[in-house]
Amino acid sequence: MLPWYVIPAVAVAFAAGWWLARWLSARRSGAAVNELSSDYFRGLNYLLNEEQDKAIEVFLRLAEYNRDTVETHLALGNLFRRRGEVDRAIRLHQHLVSRPDLSEPMKTVALLELGEDYMRAGLLDRAEALFCDLVALDAHAPSALRHLISIYQHERDWHQAIEHARRLEAMTGEDQTPIMAQFYCELAERSRQHGAKVEAREYLDQAFACQRDCVRAWMLTGRIEADAGNHAKAVDAYEAAVAADVAFVPEILPPLLDSYARSAQMERAERFLRGLLERYHGVSPVLALTHLYAERDGKHAAVDFLTAQLRRRPSVRGLMALIDATMDSIQGEARDNFLILRDLTKKLLEGQAMYRCSRCGFGAKAHHWQCPSCKSWSTIRPIHGVANE
Ligand SMILES: [Zn+2]
Structure with missing residues (x-):
């Protein structure tokens, strides 16, 4: 697996290389070719050394040689966006999209790039409309669906997020059920906070249908039972949550102990905690x-x-x-x-940070179901160590 920062550079290098090969085969006049290929390799070198300013300079010069070259413009737009020059990236991609001579496949690539520019600029409505168009055209639909899912998560529109995760799963065969279970848990939590218990339980049923051992759904079940005063049922649910994922013990124990006490099951509490000492x-x-x-x-x-x-x-x-x-x-x-x-x-x-994201390493003092940094779900876990859990 390549580090994240290399992937766009490699993509840019690939696009530029492909374009260069085509250009070279079309024009085999010695001096210009040499000059161009040395420019290309210098640009590539800058890219790989993360010297994006110099790379942009070189690729701009390459683009000057042939104004019709779409790939170089795409590479440039990508670089602008990565450097945070989103306005420049947007102008460049909008210009590309409006070109009447652009082939349909290249146009959809430029549209996808433009959508990413809009996302980076925080223009989520425009990005959403553009990605929806791409899905309707069946052009780069999996990428567009992934972007749409992250837009709906950002807007906390969980119904749309679920709908698009289903479409992505149907299209690619990639299992989306764990993330869909989280979306249903978000809906259940929202209903619970508004006092709509029946609705909350229905969403939890859907979460369990997606993921039978969803620790968050078990914890929410415990919370809803405890809120209703059914502490014996709450104990069952919280114990099931520990069985689903023992890593969440620090989160589960405080409400579980409360429900043991309120349902007068302290012997069961001791048995359970003694058992836990062995495996946690x-x-x-x-x-x-x-x-x-x-x-x-x-x-x-x-x-x-x-x-x-x-x-x-x-x-x-x-x-x-x-x-x-x-x-x-x-x-x-x-x-x-x-x-x-x-x-x-x-x-x-x-x-001390008590929690850490297993995906990106983000440290937190409180637990989050979605990592605030990399936006992954269920990856923030208690840190085990002398000074933590
Ligand atoms: Zn993370």
């Missing part, structure tokens, strides 16, 4: 059990349990809990030192 290596179940033992068996039992666990899995959050639990029994100068230690530990935790 984060600190959240340890902290939950510490709290449970403190309530049931008193502070000493809780501190003994926590100390034993921290020897097996060192954790700053565990240390913080231990300091809090032992603070009351310490007096005098030792207590002052403990307060300093507590303060430092707190500061250490405050500076």
